[in-house]
Amino acid sequence: MIVALAVWDERIAPVFDVARQLVVLSLEDGVAHKQEQVRLSEGLTGQQRALVIEEIGTQKLVCGAISRTLSALIEAMGIEVISFISGSLGEVERALLDSNFNWEKLAMPGCYGTKVEADMENPDKAMNQRGAGRAGGRGSAVCRRGAGTSGSCVCPQCGEKVPHQRGRPCFEVNCSKCGTAMAREF
16 A cells, blocks of 8 residues: 655644645555655645645655645545644654554544543534633634535636535535536635
8 A cells, every 4th residue: 555644853743724835655565665755835725735746656644734625625535634633754654554443542632532521423513612722612612513505616627616515515516517526616
């Protein structure tokens, strides 16, 4: 399995959308082999970042925070996104090799709750618990939560736009013109 890690200073980069480097690992027979380092040019668009991830054969991306639109675009390419992760490269490599690893142990501060255990069966309730994150319940920690009802679904291939339908993620909608999975636009 090919895994891309968004990195900064030997740790998971805090925000994938502006990360400048990827470490690409090959996981085989319970061992992580470092394949290569990929430099991401400054100013890449989200679509360009997604294409780089796809071109290197990535099956799984591990990153810190990531915009909902970019995450949906990468997932629409069939790549699993493990987001809102923090930690050293060594910690993340060990986690990737442990099929029973609880990723909440490497969650960014404010994700999954800190003072109050987050209810992952009901993420809306979990994210609305006062004091659940560093912002004191003001809603700035939007880890793994739906994007709401506003916005449109846009095709990253041809640009076709359709209104977003409540309860249906854009990446589950195929473009009526070219058949590509749509991405969220706000």
